[in-house]
Amino acid sequence: xxxxxxxxxxxxxxxxxxxxxxxxxxxxxxxxxxxxxxxxxxxxxxxxxxxxxxxxxxxxxxxxxxxxxxxxxxxxxxxxxxxxxxxxxxxxxxxxxxxxxxxxxxxxxxxxxxxxxxxxxxxxxxxxxxxxxxxxxxxxxxxxxxxxxxxxxxxxxxxxxxxxxxxxxxxxxxxxxxxxxxxxxxxxxxxxxxxxxxxxxxxxxxxxxxxxxxxxxxxxxxxxxxxxxxxxxxxxxxxxxxxxxxxxxxxxxxxxxxxxxxxxxxxxxxxxxxxxxxxxxxxxxxxxxxxxxxxxxxxxxxxxxxxxxxxxxxxxxxxxxxxxxxxxxxxxx
Amino acid sequence: xxxxxxxxxxxxxxxxxxxxxxxxxxxxxxxxxxxxxxxxxxxxxxxxxxxxxxxxxxxxxxxxxxxxxxxxxxxxxxxxxxxxxxxxxxxxxxxxxxxxxxxxxxxxxxxxxxxxxxxxxxxxxxxxxxxxxxxxxxxxxxxxxxxxxxxxxxxxxxxxxxxxxxxxxxxxxxxxxxxxxxxxxxxxxxxxxxxxxxxxxxxxxxxxxxxxxxxxxxxxxxxxxxxxxxxxxxxxxxxxxxxxxxxxxxxxxxxxxxxxxxxxxxxxxxxxxxxxxxxxxxxxxxxxxxxxxxxxxxxxxxxxxxxxxxxxxxxxxxxxxxxxxxxxxxxxx
Numbered sequence: 001x002x003x004x005x006x007x008x009x010x011x012x013x014x015x016x017x018x019x020x021x022x023x024x025x026x027x028x029x030x031x032x033x034x035x036x037x038x039x040x041x042x043x044x045x046x047x048x049x050x051x052x053x054x055x056x057x058x059x060x061x062x063x064x065x066x067x068x069x070x071x072x073x074x075x076x077x078x079x080x081x082x083x084x085x086x087x088x089x090x091x092x093x094x095x096x097x098x099x100x101x102x103x104x105x106x107x108x109x110x111x112x113x114x115x116x117x118x119x120x121x122x123x124x125x126x127x128x129x130x131x132x133x134x135x136x137x138x139x140x141x142x143x144x145x146x147x148x149x150x151x152x153x154x155x156x157x158x159x160x161x162x163x164x165x166x167x168x169x170x171x172x173x174x175x176x177x178x179x180x181x182x183x184x185x186x187x188x189x190x191x192x193x194x195x196x197x198x199x200x201x202x203x204x205x206x207x208x209x210x211x212x213x214x215x216x217x218x219x220x221x222x223x224x225x226x227x228x229x230x231x232x233x234x235x236x237x238x239x240x241x242x243x244x245x246x247x248x249x250x251x252x253x254x255x256x257x258x259x260x261x262x263x264x265x266x267x268x269x270x271x272x273x274x275x276x277x278x279x280x281x282x283x284x285x286x287x288x289x290x291x292x293x294x295x296x297x298x299x300x301x302x303x304x305x306x307x308x309x310x311x312x313x314x315x316x317x318x319x320x321x322x323x324x325x326x327x328x329x330x331x332x333x
Numbered sequence: 334x335x336x337x338x339x340x341x342x343x344x345x346x347x348x349x350x351x352x353x354x355x356x357x358x359x360x361x362x363x364x365x366x367x368x369x370x371x372x373x374x375x376x377x378x379x380x381x382x383x384x385x386x387x388x389x390x391x392x393x394x395x396x397x398x399x400x401x402x403x404x405x406x407x408x409x410x411x412x413x414x415x416x417x418x419x420x421x422x423x424x425x426x427x428x429x430x431x432x433x434x435x436x437x438x439x440x441x442x443x444x445x446x447x448x449x450x451x452x453x454x455x456x457x458x459x460x461x462x463x464x465x466x467x468x469x470x471x472x473x474x475x476x477x478x479x480x481x482x483x484x485x486x487x488x489x490x491x492x493x494x495x496x497x498x499x500x501x502x503x504x505x506x507x508x509x510x511x512x513x514x515x516x517x518x519x520x521x522x523x524x525x526x527x528x529x530x531x532x533x534x535x536x537x538x539x540x541x542x543x544x545x546x547x548x549x550x551x552x553x554x555x556x557x558x559x560x561x562x563x564x565x566x567x568x569x570x571x572x573x574x575x576x577x578x579x580x581x582x583x584x585x586x587x588x589x590x591x592x593x594x595x596x597x598x599x600x601x602x603x604x605x606x607x608x609x610x611x612x613x614x615x616x617x618x619x620x621x622x623x624x625x626x627x628x629x630x631x632x633x634x635x636x637x638x639x640x641x642x643x644x645x646x647x648x649x650x651x652x653x654x655x656x657x658x659x660x661x662x663x664x665x666x
Binding site for chain 1: 353354357358361362376377379380381383384385386387388389390391392393394483484487488490491494500501502504555558559561562563564567568569570573574577589590
């Protein structure tokens with residue numbers, strides 16, 4: 001069986017739980033015959049590479065390095081989980097400053113070391129913001145950089161499956177948009193349960209308003225729930241979904257969930273957030289978000305929350321004021 | 334894409350690092366549409382199930398339980414990593430007693446709860462012994478139970494690939510047999526490097542006797558090396574390879590490495606150890622081990638080491654003397 005590409009795929013943060021899972025997942029998905037594992041922490045990184053060799057993934061060139069120059073040289077695809085992990089009690093926002101700086105450096109490194117990269121997926125938290133910062137400094141086109149945003153939608157599918165006691169594949173087109181944090185906009189109007197619109201079920205005995213409100217809350221707290229249950233941040237699902245995104249960009253199966261994408265359309269300006277997005281070999285293409293007036297209002301609230309986060313990062317001095325962005329990356333004009 | 338089977342696949346030890354990886358790997362390999370995750374530790378187990386839901390593996394019935402009866406009822410395939418993990422400084426043998434008891438209970442549970450199971454893969458250490466004990470108490474036929482033994486062979490492939498600086502797929506038919514511990518028999522005569530017999534290279538400047546001895550030592554210490562590098566036992570490669578074994582037994586791609594199998598052929602008696610083995614829908618079928626006289630001698634030494642371990646377990650009272658085994662499991666007669 002062939003690989004989707006022979007282009008160099010760089011997995012940044014490969015010594016971590018997400019990154020090491022991505023190494024294995026990339027091999028199992030047959031994404032690239034040329035995978036470079038990068039992490040500043042050398043010993044565990046080598047351990048991950050050894051594990052890949054011991055799996056018998058023998059027809060791929062799997063290299064590893066703690067030298068970012070060596071890692072990014074010739075990179076065609078990059079997925080980065082290389083931020084600090086969220087631990088118990090820490091909000092997504094607590095991570096902002098440290099990871100914002102890491103994202104800025106990643107963007108600068110991409111610009112100087114692999115300006116011809118085809119696509120970059122950024123997944124370290126808060127991914128909407130770290131992706132935005134990476135895009136800004138990388139000089140890439142907006143279609144070339146996406147962030148992981150599908151987990152909230154799969155969590156919605158999961159919770160609805162549990163509530164209605166049906167196989168999750170019977171719950172279709174679950175959608176959350178906007179931020180990937182506590183301010184996400186959970187849409188009801190897109191989803192169907194066994195072919196029946198979810199909106200027709202909400203407020204009936206099948207799913208009372210109270211139950212729906214509680215269910216939405218479980219979706220929003222889905223990541224914290226994993227921490228509470230496992231004693232560690234989720235790592236399998238972020239790894240898996242972000243490589244499904246790369247697979248789509250490499251020309252493989254379509255990605256079925258929302259994607260964190262640059263939006264600058266008048267209504268939403270200078271932001272990366274979960275949008276309806278098509279991922280193809282041409283990269284990310286934002287689609288229209290369909291929803292009720294109330295859902296659109298929630299999406300706008302979520303957007304404003306992200307703007308606040310973005311403006312915090314401006315105040316920190318990690319990125320210049322928005323008015324100066326198009327000078328830094330003309331593709332964002 | 335269909336699953337290889339709709340038969341119930343039980344992953345025992347699913348809350349652990351190996352088990353949780355197996356859950357994801359089983360889904361990605363499309364092994365079964367009906368996967369039950371079992372672990373006595375309830376909270377992290379639920380966390381693993383949540384992660385699987387959040388991956389969007391939505392067309393499989395993924396259940397979880399801490400009740401062994403519920404888990405094994407109707408099981409057609411079982412893979413168990415449900416022992417204690419080896420930690421730094423601990424030899425494989427230190428684990429013997431605790432894991433031997435766990436294996437005995439697993440065998441008894443299989444006998445009482447799912448005597449119609451098709452195949453069981455045992456991978457907790459020392460897998461040769463825990464598999465043997467599980468087989469003994471389960472009452473299964475020898476073809477129905479195998480243990481993970483391929484990792485030493487992939488490690489040999491990996492080390493040879495590094496030494497000769499070639500892609501690992503150019504190193505073919507690497508084989509270690511016997512025990513999966515420090516007494517393994519590393520065969521040279523089966524392997525080829527770019528089509529050239531390894532034995533023709535050993536003792537030349539391409540691979541001096543000293544280099545070969547050091548390389549074999551790295552193979553033998555491959556597991557410890559992972560612990561040293563990552564600060565934890567290997568979990569990705571044992572998970573992946575053991576599910577490749579199950580895949581073969583379910584009728585999928587052939588398994589390419591040695592397998593821990595029951596042997597009772599006069600030369601080797603009443604033991605489970607790494608053998609040349611065919612895995613098909615009919616289960617495990619032991620093949621002839623081909624090697625030089627010296628390699629066969631090493632294999633016999635490895636076998637005797639395993640007999641010592643087995644006899645230790647007899648002395649501990651975990652299993653009766655070998656003479657009584659066929660009463661416990663008539664298929665072993």
